[in-house]
Amino acid sequence: MAADFDLTAVARNLLNIEVNTILRDGMTGEPMPPAPHALLDIAGWYAQALCELGVNLPAWFATDTTGLEKLDPPWEKSPAWVSEQLTVSPDTFDRLRWAAKWALARLDRAPMPVPDDQGALLDRIVNNSDAIKEMFKRFDEGFKSQFLNRKRTDLVAMTIRRQSYMLQPEDIILLQKIWDIGTEQIVMQTIVLMSGDITTRLQQALTGPRAELLFGIHRQSVDVSVGRWKVLLDAAVEVFKGAFGTLLGRR
Amino acid sequence: MSGFGADIATLRASWQTAGGGWPKAWQDARELIVQRRVLVKTTAPTKQGDRLVLCTRLRLIGDTQTDVLRDWLGTAPAKDVAMVTEAHFRAVDAAMEGWNIALAIERVLLLLTSYIGLLIAATDLVTRLMTSPSLLLRSWPLWFGLALPLLAQSARIALRWRLRTLLARA
Numbered sequence: 093m094a095a096d097f098d099l100t101a102v103a104r105n106l107l108n109i110e111v112n113t114i115l116r117d118g119m120t121g122e123p124m125p126p127a128p129h130a131l132l133d134i135a136g137w138y139a140q141a142l143c144e145l146g147v148n149l150p151a152w153f154a155t156d157t158t159g160l161e162k163l164d165p166p167w168e169k170s171p172a173w174v175s176e177q178l179t180v181s182p183d184t185f186d187r188l189r190w191a192a193k194w195a196l197a198r199l200d201r202a203p204m205p206v207p208d209d210q211g212a213l214l215d216r217i218v219n220n221s222d223a224i225k226e227m228f229k230r231f232d233e234g235f236k237s238q239f240l241n242r243k244r245t246d247l248v249a250m251t252i253r254r255q256s257y258m259l260q261p262e263d264i265i266l267l268q269k270i271w272d273i274g275t276e277q278i279v280m281q282t283i284v285l286m287s288g289d290i291t292t293r294l295q296q297a298l299t300g301p302r303a304e305l306l307f308g309i310h311r312q313s314v315d316v317s318v319g320r321w322k323v324l325l326d327a328a329v330e331v332f333k334g335a336f337g338t339l340l341g342r343r
Numbered sequence: 344m345s346g347f348g349a350d351i352a353t354l355r356a357s358w359q360t361a362g363g364g365w366p367k368a369w370q371d372a373r374e375l376i377v378q379r380r381v382l383v384k385t386t387a388p389t390k391q392g393d394r395l396v397l398c399t400r401l402r403l404i405g406d407t408q409t410d411v412l413r414d415w416l417g418t419a420p421a422k423d424v425a426m427v428t429e430a431h432f433r434a435v436d437a438a439m440e441g442w443n444i445a446l447a448i449e450r451v452l453l454l455l456t457s458y459i460g461l462l463i464a465a466t467d468l469v470t471r472l473m474t475s476p477s478l479l480l481r482s483w484p485l486w487f488g489l490a491l492p493l494l495a496q497s498a499r500i501a502l503r504w505r506l507r508t509l510l511a512r513a
Contacts, residue, residue: 105404112406115413121384121398265379265404272400272408302416305424309411312432313399317407320439324405326446 105262106325111317113280113310114273126252127259128180128239130271131224135178138188138217141275143171145195145210146203152191153177160190167203180239180247182228189221208296209277220270227263234258280310284318347454350447365448371441377509379403381438385431387423389415397431401439449502453495460491 124130143149150172151165178184196214199206231240234257239247259267279295354365375381380402387396389412396415400408416424467484 105406109405109407112408114408114410115416116410117413119395119398119410119412121382121395121410123378123382261379265402268379269402269406269408276410305416305421305428306411308425309397309409309428312428313407313409316399316432316435316439317401317405320401320436321405323439323442324401324403326442 105265106321108283108285109317109321111282111284111310111314112273112278113306113313114276115279115306116276124268124271126254127235127257127264127267128242128247128252129244130267131180132178132244132247134220134224134270134274135184135188136175137275138192138221139174139178141213141217142188142191142195143173145206147171147191147195149174149191152187157183157186160187163190163194167198167201169203176243179241179243181241182225183241185221185224189218189225192217192221213275213277216273216275223266224270227259227267230260230263232258279306282310282314284314347451350451353443353447354451365444368441368444369448371438372445375403375439375442376506381435381441383431383435383438385427385434387415387419387427390418396427399431399435401435449499453499456495457492460488460495462488463491464488 125133139149146167146169148165148168148171152160152163153174155163192214195202196211196218199211199214238250238252238256242250277295280292282290282292284290371381380400383399383401384395385397386393389396391414394412394415396412396419398410402408419427464485465488467482467488471482471485
């Protein structure tokens with residue numbers, strides 16, 4: 093069981109670290125719910141972001157999946173909501189993905205003023221939806237038999253036992269990251285590679301006297317992350333021993 | 344410093360901290376594996392009362408995400424923000440130390456158990472050889488002493504297997 097997991101991908105992620113700082117209007121810091129609920133949370137946030145932009149989501153959910161790439165509906169000032177059509181399925185994320193891709197190509201024609209960071213959010217929806225669709229291929233029978241194509245109302249009526257299904261560790265960690273970030277704006281990001289390269293990205297609109305405080309928060313976050321990188325490597329070696337051997341042995 | 348010496352130094356230092364000592368360290372280490380991240384939350388006074396203002400998730404794969412409450416950053420005095428931020432990241436650092444401490448506890452326990460087991464076996468062996476060598480094979484302290492290190496190592500392997508299983512629960 094545990095020996096069947098491919099932990100190489102997880103181990104590989106430790107070859108670089110990514111530090112993100114996000115400004116939120118409110119937060120509770122609650123842990124991610126069980127995976128089926130988390131998937132619907134993500135689908136709901138992405139759908140809401142697209143609707144707020146003016147994307148006609150009902151059109152994307154009414155079309156057959158083979159026609160999504162060529163679909164070209166008009167923008168809507170107040171598009172209808174699609175909550176009842178969101179299900180735990182690659183189909184839902186496929187539709188959201190194509191809707192976001194469409195919007196990205198036509199942002200200049202959006203009916204409402206478009207915030208500066210909207211392009212980045214749409215990119216995120218496309219990329220994360222693709223990643224989630226790939227995850228579905230790896231979900232075990234326990235997950236698929238219980239949750240595939242279920243809506244929120246179905247999940248609420250069920251008792252979800254976490255021991256009844258298993259996900260690949262890399263998928264859980266990625267899902268957790270996608271859920272934690274949601275549709276929030278990353279205002280600062282630093283990526284540190286094991287080779288020593290460091291890249292920092294800042295949001296363009298980050299100005300004003302308070303920006304300095306935010307820089308301070310981000311800097312300390314980077315310091316702690318880099319300082320404790322060895323702890324994470326030690327933890328990973330203890331748990332992923334075989335995966336590290338495979339990883340370091342490959343050229 | 345040798346491995347054992349370094350582990351003892353780590354345990355002594357952690358015992359003396361005000362952050363909750365060994366139980367907290369074990370809890371933090373468990374959280375890192377079971378939740379696949381360490382989560383540290385800091386509240387501070389705001390106009391709406393005490394609110395969660397900083398929340399850091401340090402994930403097992405090395406990614407870190409810090410959420411900052413926009414309103415607090417925009418209105419709290421700069422000195423307060425700096426002070427709360429420093430305390431917050433000290434707590435994050437301490438939470439990550441939990442894994443080091445948990446590993447040190449495990450290594451020390453494994454080593455001590457092995458030495459105690461071998462000591463019991465060796466003592467009994469010498470005693471039996473001098474008194475009744477024919478009853479050697481029927482001596483339970485000898486077998487117990489030999490079995491103890493094997494049991495400790497098996498427990499360690501079982502714990503690793505359990506951690507990998509917990510890692511996959513979502």
